[in-house]
Every structure is written in structure tokens, then in C-alpha cells.
Amino acid sequence: MKIAIQHREGSFSGRWIEYCKRKNLDYxxxxxxxxxxxxxxxxxKVTHLMWHLNHASSKDLMVYPYVMNSAEMMDIKTFPNFSTxxxxxxxxxxxxxxxxxxxPLVKSDVFYEKEEALAFLVASQLPLVAKLKRGAGxxxxxxxxxxxxxxEYIRKLFNEGIASTATALGNFDQKLRIAKQIKDxxxxxxxxxxxxxxNKRERTLATAEKGYVYFQEFMPNNDxxxxxxxxxxxxxxxxxxxxxxxxxxxxxGKLDFDVSKIDLETVKIAFDVTQKIGGQxxxxxxxxxxxxxxxxxxxxxxxxxxxxxxCPGYWKKDMTFIGGNFNPQEFMMENFLKK
Numbered sequence: 001m002k003i004a005i006q007h008r009e010g011s012f013s014g015r016w017i018e019y020c021k022r023k024n025l026d027y028x029x030x031x032x033x034x035x036x037x038x039x040x041x042x043x044x045k046v047t048h049l050m051w052h053l054n055h056a057s058s059k060d061l062m063v064y065p066y067v068m069n070s071a072e073m074m075d076i077k078t079f080p081n082f083s084t085x086x087x088x089x090x091x092x093x094x095x096x097x098x099x100x101x102x103x104p105l106v107k108s109d110v111f112y113e114k115e116e117a118l119a120f121l122v123a124s125q126l127p128l129v130a131k132l133k134r135g136a137g138x139x140x141x142x143x144x145x146x147x148x149x150x151x152e153y154i155r156k157l158f159n160e161g162i163a164s165t166a167t168a169l170g171n172f173d174q175k176l177r178i179a180k181q182i183k184d185x186x187x188x189x190x191x192x193x194x195x196x197x198x199n200k201r202e203r204t205l206a207t208a209e210k211g212y213v214y215f216q217e218f219m220p221n222n223d224x225x226x227x228x229x230x231x232x233x234x235x236x237x238x239x240x241x242x243x244x245x246x247x248x249x250x251x252x253g254k255l256d257f258d259v260s261k262i263d264l265e266t267v268k269i270a271f272d273v274t275q276k277i278g279g280q281x282x283x284x285x286x287x288x289x290x291x292x293x294x295x296x297x298x299x300x301x302x303x304x305x306x307x308x309x310x311c312p313g314y315w316k317k318d319m320t321f322i323g324g325n326f327n328p329q330e331f332m333m334e335n336f337l338k339k
Contacts, residue, residue, distance in 0.1 A: 001025070001047045001048065001337070002026045002027065002028065002044060002045055002046050002047050002048070003016075003020060003025060003026065003027040003028070003046070003047070003048040003049075003337075004028055004029075004041060004044065004046040004048065004049045004050070004076075005017060005020075005027055005028070005029055005030065005050050005051075006029075006030055006031070006049075006050065006051040006052070007029045008052060008054065010305075011054070011305070012052040012302070012305060012329045012332065013050070013051075013052055015305075015329035016050055016329060016332070016333055017029075019329070019330055019333045020333075025337075028044050028046070030044075030046075030049075032051060032063060032064070032067045033059065033063055037067055038067075038070055038071075038074065041071060041074060041076060042074075046071075046076055047076060047077065048076065048077045048078075048079070048336065048337070049067075049068065049071045049076050049077070049079070050078075050079045050336070051064060051067075051068065051078075051079070051080075052302060053080070053085065053088055053089075053301060053302060054302075055088070055089040055134070055135075055300070055302065061088075061089060061134075064085070064088075065085075065086075068080075068082075068085065069082070077336070079280055079281075079332065079336045080279075080280055080281065080301050081278070081279075083277050083278035083279055083280075084278075084279045084280045084281060084282065084301050085301060087299070088300070088301050089133070089134050089135075089300070090133045090134070091131050091133050091134075091214060091298055092110050092133050092212065092214050093133075094298055094299055095108045095110060095214070097277070098273075098296060098299075101273065101276045101277065103269075103273045103276070104269060104293070104294065104295050104296055105295065105296045106216050106217055106219060106287065106289075106295045106296065106297055107216065107217040108214070108216045108217075109214070109215050109216075110212055110213070110214045110215075111212065111213045112211065112212050114154060114155075114158040117154045117157075117158075117213040120215070121144075121147060121150040121151065121154065122147070124215075126144060126145060126146065126147070126150070126218075127143045127144055127145045127218045128143075128144045128150065128215045128217070128218060129141065129142075129143060129144070129215065129216040129217070129218050130142050130143075130144050130150075130153055130213070130214070130215055131214050131215075131216065132162060132164055132209045132214070133164070133209060133212075133214065134164040134209065135164065140162075140164060140209075143218065144215075153213070154213050157209065157210055157211070157212065157213050158210065158211065158213075159210070160208065160210070161207075161208030161209055161210030161211075162208060162209050162210070163208055164207070164208070164209050216297070219287045219288065219289055219290075219295065220290070221288075221290070222242075222287045222288055223241060223242055224239045224240055224241040224242060224254075224256070225239070225240050225286060225287050225297065226238075226239050226240075226262060226263060226266045226285070226286040226287075226294070227239075227240055227283060227284070227285055227286075227303075228262075228266050228267055228269075228270040228283070228284045228286065229270075229281070229282070229283040229284075229303055229308065229328070230270050230274040230279070230281070230282050230283075230284070231280075231281045231328050231331045231332055231335065232280065232281075232331055232332070232334070232335030233316060233317050233335070234314040234315065234316060234322075234326075234328075234331055235267050235270055235271055235314060235315045236308065236311045236313070236314040236315070236326075237262050237266070237267065237270075237311070238255050238256060238257055238262075238307075238308070238311065239255070239256040239258075239262065240254060240255055240256075241254035241255075241256065242254070255307065255310075257310050257311055257312060259311075259312060259313065259321065263286075263294060264315075264319065265294055266284070266286045266294045267315050267319065268319070269284070269286075269294060269296070270282070270284045271317055273296070273299075280332070280335065280336065281301060281302075281332055282299050282300070282301065283299065283300045283301070283302070283303045284298075284299050285297040285298050285299070305328075305329070308328065309325075311326075312324070313326070314326055
């Protein structure tokens, strides 16, 4: 057995590498953006490939299907596997996925013709939640409150399109909160300069989203959402409270780790859906409908690593709660290598 790891600073890969060292596992760091990466896999006799995909990287999103699908054709096991990754950072793909297994998804509609989208808008009760396929932390999510606003949004998506990568100052409150955590002024300056350069590059590479419109039903009276993450046979979660004067919770930084407040029905649904999908690691976002029934908003393979280190424990599939500190990335490794 030999594990190839696509390393990226600040990603899951750092903990994967630590695990391999501690367990004396044979591993190699690879660059999946190299043209001869498949030859490298053969030369190194790679049996397993691990890559923490970055939703904010247009390069990752472009290349990972080529490399990981090809690796599987070479009988290399992958993390994330196909069932976990094919819908990554694509909310429209997730709509079809959840509908195929009758998962409790918030009512979602997608249109590929402008006239159909406009007709739906006229017939719908507002507000509606409009989303682009790409985006995390509430990026590219907006509330359509009026018909003219909806008509303008639809017109844009069927004409010039909308950039999927936010401007450098987009979600400014979230970026400011992260910046305040960096106490070293020199490090902060370097990080800031690096971020602006990266943002400029991403906005150059990213294509405009166009040719479709994706709406979700607005779920009122939700002051928070519930994030449940399933990794193999365990699940853990938090509640995320909405931003100030906003219906969106993702990216707010207002986190509640009290497991006694988490609706166990969301945990059961997350386990069930993950099993049906055949997923290895999936993070589900839940809100409630008017009848207080939990509904899935969307799902993602990755999550902010350090934010969840404060979780006080995890659930097993039999809903037993195991208290204490734990390392989700170690569970990823153990589950991936034992199967």
C-alpha cells in the first residue's frame, strides 16, 4: 500500500501526513497538476490517492475530475471517491442527487430557459432564495424579494452572467473577523497581499455563471442552521446563527457547540443520506420548514478544519454519543484505508 497525498497548506492534508508518519505508513506527496501525474502514480506504485479539494480554487475544480477519475481507472482508491465528489461545489448537481434518493431537500427548481424562469417567478410566492452553482460561506446566495429584482437576476444569468468568484472585499465582515485573529502585523500584511493576488487570479480564471437559474424555497423563522458532518461511521455537528439582519448563517462565525441543542433527527438524516449516496465525508446544512421538519439546504465534501476542533464529541451510527476531543481527519484515514 502506498498513499499519494495532494498537499495544500491549511487543508486536511497536514493531518493526513501526520497520521501516516505516526503509523509508519508509506506515502508520497504529489502535484496533481503535473501533466505526467499518472506516470508518477505508476512509478511510485500508488494504491491510494487523497486530495482535500478546494472550492475556492478554479484550478482544483477544473483538474480534479480528470486526475481522480483516471486514478480510479487505474484501480487506485480515491478520497473523496466518486460518490462523494461528483457534486462538489455544484448546488444544481446536488438537487438532482437528493431528488434521486428522495432525500428531504428544501424545494429547489432549476431552469435552463429564460422564459420558463420568468414564468416561475411570476407564479411564485416571494421571497425566493437564488443561488449560483458555486460558492461557500453564503457567497453567491441572495434573497429575491420583488418581481423586478428577480427579473433582473434572471436577465443577467441568461445574458452576461454573474461572476462565481466574489470580489476581494465581498463578505467583508467575514474577512475582517478572520484578519482580527492574526495578531502578528507582518504576517497579517503578507496574508492580505497574498489574498488579493489570489483573488485577482481566481476572478481571471473563473468563468461567469450563465445559462441557468437556480431557486430554493425560502424557509422563514430560522435563526440558525444546523451543520452535521458525517465521516464514515461517525457524525458531529454545530449550530450556526445567522448574520446580523440576514437570513444566511454560513460564514457568520456565530457558532454553538452545545450538542444538547442539536436536533438528533438531523444526525439520523445525515447518516441515512450518506449511506445511500455512498459518501466518505459529507457536511450537510439543515434548516426547518414551517412544520419544524428539518430540510437539507446543501452538502459539501470539505469543511473548515479548525472550527470543528471545538466539537465536544461525536455520534456513532447507533446514536451513541462519545464525548471528548477527536480528530476527524484521522477517522477519514482509518475508514479510507480499512475498506
